[in-house]
Amino acid sequence: MQQINYNSDSNMKRQILIIVCMMMTSLLHAQSFESATDAVKNMGVGWNLGNTLDANDATKTWTTTAQHETYWGQPVTKPELMTMMKEAGFGAIRVPVTWYQEIDANGKINDAWMKRVKEVVDYVLDNGMYCILNVHHDTGADSNTFKSWLKASAANYTSNKDKFEYIWKQIAETFKDYDQHLLFEAYNEMLDEKNTWNEPVNKTDGYAAVNNYAKSFVTTVRATGGNNINRNLVVNTYSASSTPNAMENLDKPENSNHIIFQIHSYPNWVSKDNAKREIDYLISNIKSNLLDRAPVIIGEYATFTTWPPDLDYYETDRELALYAMDYLVKNAKENGIGTFYWMGLSDGANRTLPAFNQADLAETIIKAYHGDSYSGKFPTPEDFQIVYIVKYEQNWSELFLYGDWSKTTTLKLSEYKGIRVEMDDDSYAGKLQVKLYGKSDGQEAYIPLSGTVTTVNFENSRASIGNEIPMITLQTTVGVLTAKVKKVTLIKTDGTEVPASVTAAWGCSVTTESSPITGIHPILTRTPADHAIYNLQGQRVTNPQKGIYIQNGKKYILK
DSSP, rough: OOOOOSOOOOOHHHHHHHHHOOOOHHHHHHSOOOOHHHHHHHEEEEEETTTTTTTTTTTTTOHHHHHHTTTOOOOOOHHHHHHHHHHOOOOOOEEEEGGGGGGTTTOOOOHHHHHHOOOOHHHHHHHHHHHEOOOOOOOOOOOOOOOOSOSSEEEEEEEHHHHHHHHHHHHHHHHTTTOEEEHHHHHHOOOTOOOOOOSSSSSHHHHHHHHHHHHHHHHHHHTTTTGGGGGGGGOOOOGGGGGGGHHOOOOOOSSSEEEEEEEEEEESSSSSSHHHHHHHHHHHHHOOOOOOOOEEEEEESSSSOOSSSTOOOHOHHHHHHHHHHHHHHHHHOOOOOOOOOOSSSSSSGGGGOOOOOHHHHHHHHHHHHOOTOOOOOOOGGEEEEEEEEEEEEEETEEEEEOOOOOSSSSSETEEEEEEEESSSTTTTTTTEEEEOOOOOOTOOEEOOHHHHEEEGGGGGGHHHSSSSEEEEEEEESSSSSEEEEEEEEETTTTTTTEEOEEEEEESEEEEEEEEEOOOSSSOOOOOOOOOOOOEESEEEESOOOOOOEEEEEEEEEEE
Protein backbone atom coordinates (compact mmCIF):
# COMPACT_ATOMS: atom_id res chain seq x y z
CA MET A 1 0.00 0.00 0.00
CA GLN A 2 1.29 3.40 -0.93
CA GLN A 3 2.02 5.68 2.01
CA ILE A 4 0.56 9.17 1.98
CA ASN A 5 2.85 12.10 2.60
CA TYR A 6 0.83 14.41 4.78
CA ASN A 7 3.39 17.18 4.26
CA SER A 8 2.65 17.28 0.55
CA ASP A 9 0.51 19.71 -1.35
CA SER A 10 -2.45 21.12 0.63
CA ASN A 11 -4.84 20.28 -2.22
CA MET A 12 -4.08 16.59 -1.70
CA LYS A 13 -4.83 16.97 1.99
CA ARG A 14 -8.18 18.52 1.21
CA GLN A 15 -9.01 15.77 -1.27
CA ILE A 16 -8.11 13.08 1.26
CA LEU A 17 -10.21 14.79 3.90
CA ILE A 18 -13.19 14.97 1.53
CA ILE A 19 -12.86 11.28 0.66
CA VAL A 20 -12.64 10.27 4.31
CA CYS A 21 -15.66 12.40 5.19
CA MET A 22 -17.67 10.88 2.34
CA MET A 23 -16.74 7.37 3.50
CA MET A 24 -17.68 8.15 7.08
CA THR A 25 -20.98 9.73 5.98
CA SER A 26 -21.81 6.68 3.87
CA LEU A 27 -20.96 4.35 6.78
CA LEU A 28 -23.04 6.32 9.24
CA HIS A 29 -25.93 6.41 6.78
CA ALA A 30 -25.75 2.67 6.20
CA GLN A 31 -26.00 2.11 9.92
CA SER A 32 -29.09 4.34 10.26
CA PHE A 33 -31.03 3.15 7.19
CA GLU A 34 -33.54 0.53 8.33
CA SER A 35 -33.34 -3.06 7.13
CA ALA A 36 -35.87 -4.61 4.76
CA THR A 37 -37.25 -6.67 7.65
CA ASP A 38 -37.81 -3.55 9.72
CA ALA A 39 -39.35 -1.78 6.73
CA VAL A 40 -41.95 -4.51 6.20
CA LYS A 41 -42.78 -4.38 9.90
CA ASN A 42 -42.93 -0.58 10.05
CA MET A 43 -45.06 -0.27 6.90
CA GLY A 44 -48.03 -1.79 8.69
CA VAL A 45 -50.83 -2.65 6.30
CA GLY A 46 -50.90 -1.30 2.73
CA TRP A 47 -53.13 -0.39 -0.23
CA ASN A 48 -52.62 -0.10 -4.01
CA LEU A 49 -53.42 3.09 -5.93
CA GLY A 50 -54.54 0.94 -8.86
CA ASN A 51 -55.78 1.83 -12.37
CA THR A 52 -54.34 5.31 -12.04
CA LEU A 53 -50.70 5.95 -12.98
CA ASP A 54 -50.62 2.38 -14.28
CA ALA A 55 -53.37 3.05 -16.87
CA ASN A 56 -52.31 2.66 -20.50
CA ASP A 57 -53.50 2.18 -24.07
CA ALA A 58 -50.98 1.37 -26.78
CA THR A 59 -53.21 3.01 -29.41
CA LYS A 60 -53.25 6.40 -27.68
CA THR A 61 -50.86 9.33 -27.45
CA TRP A 62 -51.28 11.35 -24.29
CA THR A 63 -51.06 15.13 -24.47
CA THR A 64 -51.47 15.69 -20.73
CA THR A 65 -50.66 13.65 -17.66
CA ALA A 66 -54.32 13.93 -16.57
CA GLN A 67 -55.46 12.15 -19.76
CA HIS A 68 -53.09 9.29 -18.96
CA GLU A 69 -53.90 9.14 -15.26
CA THR A 70 -57.68 9.12 -15.70
CA TYR A 71 -57.94 6.90 -18.80
CA TRP A 72 -59.15 3.83 -16.88
CA GLY A 73 -61.88 5.74 -15.11
CA GLN A 74 -60.16 6.82 -11.90
CA PRO A 75 -60.01 10.53 -11.03
CA VAL A 76 -56.84 12.57 -10.78
CA THR A 77 -55.27 11.64 -7.44
CA LYS A 78 -55.38 14.29 -4.73
CA PRO A 79 -53.39 14.49 -1.50
CA GLU A 80 -56.64 14.28 0.47
CA LEU A 81 -57.02 10.65 -0.62
CA MET A 82 -53.72 9.78 1.03
CA THR A 83 -54.69 11.68 4.15
CA MET A 84 -57.85 9.55 4.32
CA MET A 85 -55.82 6.34 3.99
CA LYS A 86 -53.46 7.45 6.74
CA GLU A 87 -56.32 8.40 9.07
CA ALA A 88 -57.98 5.04 8.46
CA GLY A 89 -54.83 3.24 9.62
CA PHE A 90 -52.92 2.35 6.45
CA GLY A 91 -49.18 2.73 6.73
CA ALA A 92 -48.04 2.16 3.14
CA ILE A 93 -49.24 2.79 -0.41
CA ARG A 94 -48.03 0.90 -3.48
CA VAL A 95 -48.05 3.25 -6.49
CA PRO A 96 -48.12 1.23 -9.73
CA VAL A 97 -46.78 3.20 -12.72
CA THR A 98 -46.74 2.29 -16.41
CA TRP A 99 -43.91 4.00 -18.27
CA TYR A 100 -43.85 2.75 -21.87
CA GLN A 101 -46.12 5.50 -23.24
CA GLU A 102 -44.08 8.16 -21.47
CA ILE A 103 -40.63 7.25 -22.86
CA ASP A 104 -38.91 7.76 -26.20
CA ALA A 105 -37.26 5.01 -28.25
CA ASN A 106 -34.18 5.08 -26.00
CA GLY A 107 -36.11 5.06 -22.74
CA LYS A 108 -35.95 8.79 -21.90
CA ILE A 109 -38.88 9.54 -19.58
CA ASN A 110 -41.19 12.44 -20.36
CA ASP A 111 -40.39 15.22 -17.85
CA ALA A 112 -44.06 16.02 -17.21
CA TRP A 113 -44.82 12.38 -16.41
CA MET A 114 -41.89 12.08 -14.02
CA LYS A 115 -43.02 15.28 -12.33
CA ARG A 116 -46.54 13.89 -11.89
CA VAL A 117 -45.25 10.59 -10.51
CA LYS A 118 -43.13 12.55 -8.05
CA GLU A 119 -46.17 14.57 -6.95
CA VAL A 120 -48.15 11.43 -6.15
CA VAL A 121 -45.22 9.86 -4.31
CA ASP A 122 -44.94 13.06 -2.29
CA TYR A 123 -48.65 12.88 -1.40
CA VAL A 124 -47.97 9.50 0.20
CA LEU A 125 -44.78 10.44 2.00
CA ASP A 126 -46.10 13.81 3.20
CA ASN A 127 -48.78 11.87 5.09
CA GLY A 128 -46.16 9.86 6.94
CA MET A 129 -46.69 6.62 5.04
CA TYR A 130 -44.31 4.33 3.15
CA CYS A 131 -44.48 4.30 -0.63
CA ILE A 132 -43.53 1.55 -3.09
CA LEU A 133 -42.92 2.84 -6.63
CA ASN A 134 -42.68 0.37 -9.50
CA VAL A 135 -42.60 -0.45 -13.23
CA HIS A 136 -46.06 -1.92 -13.79
CA HIS A 137 -47.82 -2.64 -17.11
CA ASP A 138 -44.55 -2.53 -19.03
CA THR A 139 -44.82 -6.21 -18.17
CA GLY A 140 -47.85 -8.46 -18.44
CA ALA A 141 -50.04 -10.36 -20.88
CA ASP A 142 -50.27 -9.39 -24.55
CA SER A 143 -53.47 -8.65 -26.45
CA ASN A 144 -54.29 -7.94 -30.09
CA THR A 145 -53.21 -4.32 -29.72
CA PHE A 146 -50.65 -4.47 -26.92
CA LYS A 147 -47.42 -6.33 -26.34
CA SER A 148 -45.51 -5.77 -23.14
CA TRP A 149 -41.91 -4.94 -23.85
CA LEU A 150 -40.43 -6.65 -20.77
CA LYS A 151 -40.58 -10.45 -21.05
CA ALA A 152 -39.08 -13.31 -19.05
CA SER A 153 -36.76 -14.64 -21.75
CA ALA A 154 -33.05 -14.46 -22.46
CA ALA A 155 -33.64 -12.87 -25.88
CA ASN A 156 -35.85 -10.16 -24.41
CA TYR A 157 -33.37 -9.41 -21.64
CA THR A 158 -30.56 -9.01 -24.16
CA SER A 159 -32.67 -6.67 -26.32
CA ASN A 160 -34.14 -4.52 -23.53
CA LYS A 161 -31.57 -4.60 -20.75
CA ASP A 162 -30.14 -1.16 -21.59
CA LYS A 163 -33.54 0.54 -21.85
CA PHE A 164 -34.75 -1.10 -18.62
CA GLU A 165 -31.64 0.02 -16.77
CA TYR A 166 -31.89 3.54 -18.23
CA ILE A 167 -35.48 3.91 -17.00
CA TRP A 168 -34.48 2.81 -13.53
CA LYS A 169 -31.45 5.10 -13.60
CA GLN A 170 -33.74 8.08 -14.23
CA ILE A 171 -36.21 7.06 -11.52
CA ALA A 172 -33.41 6.40 -9.04
CA GLU A 173 -31.72 9.73 -9.81
CA THR A 174 -35.00 11.59 -9.32
CA PHE A 175 -35.60 10.07 -5.88
CA LYS A 176 -32.03 9.43 -4.69
CA ASP A 177 -32.33 11.87 -1.78
CA TYR A 178 -35.63 10.46 -0.49
CA ASP A 179 -35.43 8.65 2.85
CA GLN A 180 -36.18 5.06 3.80
CA HIS A 181 -39.96 5.53 3.47
CA LEU A 182 -39.63 5.21 -0.32
CA LEU A 183 -39.02 1.76 -1.79
CA PHE A 184 -38.55 0.74 -5.44
CA GLU A 185 -40.10 -2.34 -7.06
CA ALA A 186 -38.29 -3.64 -10.16
CA TYR A 187 -41.21 -4.91 -12.27
CA ASN A 188 -44.77 -6.11 -11.76
CA GLU A 189 -46.01 -9.40 -13.27
CA MET A 190 -43.37 -10.41 -15.80
CA LEU A 191 -44.45 -13.22 -18.16
CA ASP A 192 -42.62 -15.20 -20.82
CA GLU A 193 -43.11 -14.80 -24.59
CA LYS A 194 -46.08 -17.22 -24.40
CA ASN A 195 -47.89 -15.05 -21.82
CA THR A 196 -47.89 -17.99 -19.40
CA TRP A 197 -49.10 -17.38 -15.84
CA ASN A 198 -47.70 -18.95 -12.65
CA GLU A 199 -44.67 -20.66 -14.24
CA PRO A 200 -42.84 -20.12 -17.56
CA VAL A 201 -43.06 -22.68 -20.36
CA ASN A 202 -39.29 -22.84 -20.55
CA LYS A 203 -38.49 -22.82 -16.86
CA THR A 204 -34.72 -22.49 -17.23
CA ASP A 205 -34.99 -19.55 -19.62
CA GLY A 206 -37.90 -17.82 -17.89
CA TYR A 207 -36.63 -17.94 -14.35
CA ALA A 208 -33.12 -16.91 -15.43
CA ALA A 209 -34.50 -13.87 -17.25
CA VAL A 210 -36.50 -12.72 -14.21
CA ASN A 211 -33.40 -13.04 -12.05
CA ASN A 212 -31.32 -11.15 -14.61
CA TYR A 213 -33.81 -8.27 -14.69
CA ALA A 214 -33.84 -8.23 -10.88
CA LYS A 215 -30.05 -8.08 -10.79
CA SER A 216 -29.93 -5.28 -13.37
CA PHE A 217 -32.49 -3.32 -11.35
CA VAL A 218 -30.58 -3.58 -8.10
CA THR A 219 -27.20 -2.84 -9.68
CA THR A 220 -28.55 0.20 -11.53
CA VAL A 221 -30.28 1.69 -8.50
CA ARG A 222 -27.27 1.19 -6.23
CA ALA A 223 -24.95 2.86 -8.76
CA THR A 224 -26.87 6.15 -8.56
CA GLY A 225 -25.60 6.68 -5.02
CA GLY A 226 -27.19 8.80 -2.33
CA ASN A 227 -29.83 7.02 -0.29
CA ASN A 228 -30.16 4.49 -3.11
CA ILE A 229 -27.01 2.78 -1.84
CA ASN A 230 -29.08 1.33 1.00
CA ARG A 231 -32.65 1.80 -0.20
CA ASN A 232 -34.92 -1.19 0.33
CA LEU A 233 -35.71 -2.75 -3.05
CA VAL A 234 -38.48 -5.15 -4.07
CA VAL A 235 -38.22 -7.98 -6.63
CA ASN A 236 -41.10 -10.23 -7.72
CA THR A 237 -41.36 -13.89 -8.57
CA TYR A 238 -42.15 -14.87 -12.15
CA SER A 239 -45.62 -13.36 -12.88
CA ALA A 240 -45.65 -12.45 -9.16
CA SER A 241 -46.77 -16.07 -8.77
CA SER A 242 -47.34 -17.68 -5.39
CA THR A 243 -46.57 -21.21 -6.62
CA PRO A 244 -43.77 -22.98 -4.74
CA ASN A 245 -41.68 -23.34 -7.93
CA ALA A 246 -41.90 -19.65 -8.75
CA MET A 247 -40.88 -18.74 -5.21
CA GLU A 248 -38.05 -21.25 -5.07
CA ASN A 249 -36.60 -20.07 -8.40
CA LEU A 250 -36.44 -16.39 -7.46
CA ASP A 251 -32.86 -15.51 -6.58
CA LYS A 252 -31.92 -12.85 -4.10
CA PRO A 253 -30.18 -10.30 -6.36
CA GLU A 254 -27.67 -9.11 -3.79
CA ASN A 255 -26.33 -10.32 -0.47
CA SER A 256 -27.69 -7.56 1.74
CA ASN A 257 -30.49 -6.94 4.22
CA HIS A 258 -32.17 -4.42 1.89
CA ILE A 259 -34.05 -6.78 -0.43
CA ILE A 260 -37.77 -7.69 -0.22
CA PHE A 261 -39.52 -10.48 -2.16
CA GLN A 262 -43.05 -9.92 -3.49
CA ILE A 263 -45.83 -12.26 -4.63
CA HIS A 264 -49.53 -11.71 -5.52
CA SER A 265 -52.50 -13.80 -4.44
CA TYR A 266 -56.12 -13.76 -5.60
CA PRO A 267 -58.71 -16.09 -4.05
CA ASN A 268 -60.63 -19.16 -5.10
CA TRP A 269 -62.78 -19.65 -2.04
CA VAL A 270 -65.85 -21.81 -1.51
CA SER A 271 -66.37 -21.57 2.23
CA LYS A 272 -64.65 -20.26 5.34
CA ASP A 273 -62.89 -23.59 5.84
CA ASN A 274 -61.71 -23.52 2.23
CA ALA A 275 -60.50 -19.93 2.55
CA LYS A 276 -58.60 -20.79 5.71
CA ARG A 277 -56.89 -23.77 4.02
CA GLU A 278 -55.97 -21.66 1.01
CA ILE A 279 -54.48 -18.91 3.16
CA ASP A 280 -52.63 -21.39 5.37
CA TYR A 281 -51.16 -23.01 2.25
CA LEU A 282 -50.05 -19.62 0.92
CA ILE A 283 -48.36 -18.60 4.18
CA SER A 284 -46.69 -22.01 4.47
CA ASN A 285 -45.23 -21.74 0.96
CA ILE A 286 -43.95 -18.23 1.62
CA LYS A 287 -42.22 -19.41 4.79
CA SER A 288 -40.72 -22.48 3.09
CA ASN A 289 -39.49 -20.85 -0.12
CA LEU A 290 -38.89 -17.15 0.50
CA LEU A 291 -39.05 -15.96 4.08
CA ASP A 292 -35.86 -17.69 5.18
CA ARG A 293 -33.92 -15.63 2.58
CA ALA A 294 -35.59 -12.18 2.73
CA PRO A 295 -38.75 -10.51 4.07
CA VAL A 296 -41.89 -10.82 1.93
CA ILE A 297 -44.89 -8.72 0.97
CA ILE A 298 -48.12 -9.84 -0.66
CA GLY A 299 -48.22 -6.86 -3.01
CA GLU A 300 -51.69 -7.61 -4.39
CA TYR A 301 -54.64 -9.52 -2.91
CA ALA A 302 -58.39 -8.92 -2.96
CA THR A 303 -61.84 -10.38 -2.36
CA PHE A 304 -62.44 -11.04 -6.07
CA THR A 305 -61.29 -13.87 -8.27
CA THR A 306 -58.87 -13.49 -11.16
CA TRP A 307 -61.49 -15.14 -13.35
CA PRO A 308 -64.42 -15.08 -13.90
CA PRO A 309 -64.49 -11.31 -13.51
CA ASP A 310 -68.01 -11.13 -12.09
CA LEU A 311 -67.14 -13.16 -8.99
CA ASP A 312 -66.41 -10.83 -6.12
CA TYR A 313 -66.99 -12.44 -2.75
CA TYR A 314 -67.54 -8.99 -1.27
CA GLU A 315 -70.73 -8.82 -3.35
CA THR A 316 -71.76 -12.49 -3.38
CA ASP A 317 -70.77 -13.61 0.14
CA ARG A 318 -69.83 -10.62 2.28
CA GLU A 319 -69.43 -12.68 5.45
CA LEU A 320 -66.92 -15.00 3.75
CA ALA A 321 -65.01 -12.11 2.21
CA LEU A 322 -64.60 -10.26 5.50
CA TYR A 323 -63.64 -13.46 7.31
CA ALA A 324 -60.96 -14.30 4.75
CA MET A 325 -59.48 -10.79 4.74
CA ASP A 326 -59.33 -10.77 8.52
CA TYR A 327 -57.66 -14.19 8.59
CA LEU A 328 -55.14 -13.36 5.85
CA VAL A 329 -53.98 -10.06 7.32
CA LYS A 330 -53.72 -11.43 10.87
CA ASN A 331 -51.69 -14.46 9.80
CA ALA A 332 -49.48 -12.49 7.46
CA LYS A 333 -48.66 -10.04 10.24
CA GLU A 334 -47.98 -12.87 12.67
CA ASN A 335 -45.38 -14.25 10.25
CA GLY A 336 -43.80 -10.88 9.40
CA ILE A 337 -45.35 -10.69 5.92
CA GLY A 338 -46.62 -7.38 4.54
CA THR A 339 -49.98 -7.02 2.76
CA PHE A 340 -51.23 -4.52 0.15
CA TYR A 341 -54.90 -4.67 -0.87
CA TRP A 342 -55.45 -4.26 -4.63
CA MET A 343 -57.23 -1.06 -5.55
CA GLY A 344 -60.78 -1.47 -4.15
CA LEU A 345 -61.93 0.05 -0.85
CA SER A 346 -62.04 3.53 -2.41
CA ASP A 347 -62.90 3.51 -6.09
CA GLY A 348 -63.87 5.93 -8.85
CA ALA A 349 -65.51 9.19 -7.77
CA ASN A 350 -65.20 8.13 -4.13
CA ARG A 351 -61.48 8.86 -4.31
CA THR A 352 -62.24 12.51 -5.08
CA LEU A 353 -64.44 13.05 -2.01
CA PRO A 354 -62.45 11.20 -0.56
CA ALA A 355 -64.48 8.32 0.83
CA PHE A 356 -64.54 4.53 1.11
CA ASN A 357 -67.10 2.72 -1.01
CA GLN A 358 -66.13 -0.49 0.88
CA ALA A 359 -65.77 0.98 4.34
CA ASP A 360 -66.56 -2.27 6.17
CA LEU A 361 -63.86 -4.10 4.21
CA ALA A 362 -61.32 -1.34 4.86
CA GLU A 363 -62.15 -1.42 8.58
CA THR A 364 -61.85 -5.22 8.65
CA ILE A 365 -58.36 -5.07 7.13
CA ILE A 366 -57.25 -2.28 9.46
CA LYS A 367 -58.53 -3.96 12.63
CA ALA A 368 -57.07 -7.31 11.57
CA TYR A 369 -53.67 -5.62 11.63
CA HIS A 370 -54.02 -3.09 14.47
CA GLY A 371 -56.54 -4.88 16.71
CA ASP A 372 -60.26 -4.58 17.34
CA SER A 373 -59.82 -1.57 19.62
CA TYR A 374 -58.13 0.50 16.89
CA SER A 375 -60.21 3.54 16.00
CA GLY A 376 -59.63 4.62 12.42
CA LYS A 377 -61.67 7.00 10.27
CA PHE A 378 -63.71 5.45 7.44
CA PRO A 379 -65.74 8.15 5.68
CA THR A 380 -68.38 6.96 3.19
CA PRO A 381 -70.12 8.77 0.31
CA GLU A 382 -73.11 9.28 2.58
CA ASP A 383 -70.98 11.70 4.60
CA PHE A 384 -70.71 14.11 1.64
CA GLN A 385 -72.92 16.45 -0.35
CA ILE A 386 -72.08 15.87 -4.02
CA VAL A 387 -72.66 18.34 -6.83
CA TYR A 388 -72.13 17.20 -10.43
CA ILE A 389 -70.86 20.00 -12.66
CA VAL A 390 -72.07 19.33 -16.20
CA LYS A 391 -70.67 21.27 -19.16
CA TYR A 392 -72.95 21.04 -22.18
CA GLU A 393 -70.93 21.83 -25.30
CA GLN A 394 -73.66 22.22 -27.93
CA ASN A 395 -77.40 22.14 -28.49
CA TRP A 396 -79.19 18.87 -27.56
CA SER A 397 -76.10 17.40 -25.86
CA GLU A 398 -77.02 14.97 -23.08
CA LEU A 399 -76.09 13.66 -19.64
CA PHE A 400 -76.87 10.02 -18.75
CA LEU A 401 -79.12 9.59 -15.72
CA TYR A 402 -79.70 5.93 -16.50
CA GLY A 403 -78.30 3.48 -19.06
CA ASP A 404 -75.93 3.99 -21.98
CA TRP A 405 -76.02 3.87 -25.77
CA SER A 406 -75.78 0.07 -25.83
CA LYS A 407 -79.34 -0.27 -24.48
CA THR A 408 -78.45 -3.62 -22.91
CA THR A 409 -80.43 -3.00 -19.71
CA THR A 410 -83.83 -1.44 -19.18
CA LEU A 411 -86.10 -0.12 -16.48
CA LYS A 412 -89.45 -1.90 -16.43
CA LEU A 413 -92.35 0.42 -15.76
CA SER A 414 -93.89 -2.33 -13.65
CA GLU A 415 -90.97 -1.86 -11.23
CA TYR A 416 -90.25 1.89 -11.47
CA LYS A 417 -92.67 4.77 -11.40
CA GLY A 418 -90.46 7.84 -11.76
CA ILE A 419 -87.23 9.77 -11.45
CA ARG A 420 -86.46 12.89 -9.39
CA VAL A 421 -83.85 15.42 -10.54
CA GLU A 422 -82.52 17.97 -8.03
CA MET A 423 -80.53 20.98 -9.29
CA ASP A 424 -78.56 23.52 -7.27
CA ASP A 425 -81.13 26.29 -8.04
CA ASP A 426 -84.27 26.98 -10.09
CA SER A 427 -82.58 28.73 -13.03
CA TYR A 428 -82.65 25.72 -15.41
CA ALA A 429 -86.35 25.80 -16.25
CA GLY A 430 -86.70 26.08 -20.02
CA LYS A 431 -83.02 25.25 -20.53
CA LEU A 432 -82.85 21.56 -19.62
CA GLN A 433 -85.23 18.66 -20.13
CA VAL A 434 -85.41 15.03 -19.07
CA LYS A 435 -85.46 12.75 -22.11
CA LEU A 436 -86.90 9.22 -21.81
CA TYR A 437 -85.95 6.66 -24.45
CA GLY A 438 -88.14 3.69 -25.32
CA LYS A 439 -86.86 0.37 -26.65
CA SER A 440 -87.72 1.16 -30.27
CA ASP A 441 -86.46 4.03 -32.38
CA GLY A 442 -88.75 7.01 -32.22
CA GLN A 443 -90.14 6.14 -28.78
CA GLU A 444 -89.19 9.25 -26.83
CA ALA A 445 -90.65 11.61 -24.25
CA TYR A 446 -89.43 15.04 -23.14
CA ILE A 447 -90.16 16.64 -19.76
CA PRO A 448 -88.80 20.17 -19.11
CA LEU A 449 -87.30 20.96 -15.72
CA SER A 450 -89.82 22.89 -13.67
CA GLY A 451 -87.60 24.25 -10.90
CA THR A 452 -84.97 23.19 -8.41
CA VAL A 453 -86.64 19.78 -8.03
CA THR A 454 -88.40 18.03 -10.92
CA THR A 455 -90.18 14.69 -10.52
CA VAL A 456 -90.97 12.78 -13.71
CA ASN A 457 -93.85 10.28 -13.58
CA PHE A 458 -93.09 7.48 -16.05
CA GLU A 459 -96.76 6.51 -16.32
CA ASN A 460 -97.55 9.87 -17.93
CA SER A 461 -95.16 9.00 -20.77
CA ARG A 462 -96.08 5.34 -21.25
CA ALA A 463 -97.92 6.07 -24.51
CA SER A 464 -94.74 7.58 -25.95
CA ILE A 465 -92.07 5.23 -24.63
CA GLY A 466 -93.76 1.89 -24.06
CA ASN A 467 -93.22 -0.36 -21.06
CA GLU A 468 -89.40 -0.29 -20.83
CA ILE A 469 -86.82 2.51 -20.59
CA PRO A 470 -83.24 1.71 -21.71
CA MET A 471 -81.97 5.28 -21.29
CA ILE A 472 -82.78 8.46 -19.41
CA THR A 473 -80.81 11.63 -20.11
CA LEU A 474 -80.75 15.27 -19.07
CA GLN A 475 -80.62 17.31 -22.27
CA THR A 476 -79.85 20.94 -22.96
CA THR A 477 -82.21 22.88 -25.20
CA VAL A 478 -80.21 26.12 -25.37
CA GLY A 479 -76.74 25.01 -26.52
CA VAL A 480 -73.62 25.72 -24.44
CA LEU A 481 -74.45 25.63 -20.74
CA THR A 482 -72.92 24.72 -17.40
CA ALA A 483 -75.34 23.13 -14.94
CA LYS A 484 -75.00 21.81 -11.42
CA VAL A 485 -76.87 18.61 -10.55
CA LYS A 486 -77.16 17.83 -6.84
CA LYS A 487 -78.98 14.50 -6.91
CA VAL A 488 -80.84 12.13 -9.21
CA THR A 489 -83.06 9.42 -7.70
CA LEU A 490 -84.99 6.58 -9.30
CA ILE A 491 -88.31 5.88 -7.56
CA LYS A 492 -89.61 2.30 -7.47
CA THR A 493 -93.29 1.41 -7.56
CA ASP A 494 -93.18 0.43 -3.87
CA GLY A 495 -91.87 3.89 -3.00
CA THR A 496 -88.27 2.90 -2.28
CA GLU A 497 -85.55 5.01 -3.86
CA VAL A 498 -82.19 4.21 -5.46
CA PRO A 499 -79.54 6.63 -6.69
CA ALA A 500 -79.30 7.03 -10.45
CA SER A 501 -76.03 7.31 -12.33
CA VAL A 502 -74.67 10.67 -13.46
CA THR A 503 -72.24 10.11 -16.34
CA ALA A 504 -71.34 11.91 -19.55
CA ALA A 505 -73.35 10.94 -22.64
CA TRP A 506 -73.12 12.97 -25.85
CA GLY A 507 -71.50 16.41 -26.08
CA CYS A 508 -70.97 16.98 -22.38
CA SER A 509 -68.42 16.44 -19.63
CA VAL A 510 -68.92 15.84 -15.91
CA THR A 511 -66.83 16.75 -12.90
CA THR A 512 -67.76 16.80 -9.22
CA GLU A 513 -67.35 18.96 -6.19
CA SER A 514 -68.17 17.92 -2.66
CA SER A 515 -68.32 19.04 0.92
CA PRO A 516 -69.15 17.31 4.21
CA ILE A 517 -72.84 16.89 4.94
CA THR A 518 -74.34 19.82 6.82
CA GLY A 519 -78.01 19.16 6.03
CA ILE A 520 -80.47 16.70 7.49
CA HIS A 521 -80.17 13.72 5.14
CA PRO A 522 -77.22 12.04 3.44
CA ILE A 523 -76.73 11.91 -0.33
CA LEU A 524 -75.90 8.60 -2.00
CA THR A 525 -73.42 8.65 -4.89
CA ARG A 526 -72.78 5.00 -5.74
CA THR A 527 -72.92 4.35 -9.46
CA PRO A 528 -74.36 1.04 -10.72
CA ALA A 529 -71.74 -1.11 -12.46
CA ASP A 530 -72.19 -1.79 -16.18
CA HIS A 531 -70.18 -5.06 -16.03
CA ALA A 532 -68.49 -4.30 -19.36
CA ILE A 533 -65.05 -5.90 -19.82
CA TYR A 534 -62.10 -3.85 -21.10
CA ASN A 535 -58.54 -4.81 -22.02
CA LEU A 536 -55.52 -2.98 -20.64
CA GLN A 537 -55.74 -0.55 -23.54
CA GLY A 538 -59.20 0.59 -22.42
CA GLN A 539 -60.97 -1.16 -25.31
CA ARG A 540 -64.25 -2.98 -24.69
CA VAL A 541 -63.98 -6.76 -25.12
CA THR A 542 -66.98 -9.01 -25.79
CA ASN A 543 -65.10 -12.33 -26.06
CA PRO A 544 -62.03 -12.14 -23.79
CA GLN A 545 -59.18 -14.58 -24.31
CA LYS A 546 -56.20 -15.24 -22.02
CA GLY A 547 -54.82 -12.07 -20.48
CA ILE A 548 -55.56 -9.25 -18.03
CA TYR A 549 -58.83 -7.36 -18.20
CA ILE A 550 -60.60 -4.54 -16.33
CA GLN A 551 -64.21 -4.82 -15.18
CA ASN A 552 -65.95 -2.34 -12.89
CA GLY A 553 -62.60 -0.75 -12.11
CA LYS A 554 -60.94 -4.00 -11.03
CA LYS A 555 -58.22 -6.10 -12.63
CA TYR A 556 -58.87 -9.74 -13.56
CA ILE A 557 -56.71 -12.42 -15.11
CA LEU A 558 -58.00 -14.97 -17.61
CA LYS A 559 -55.65 -17.96 -17.61
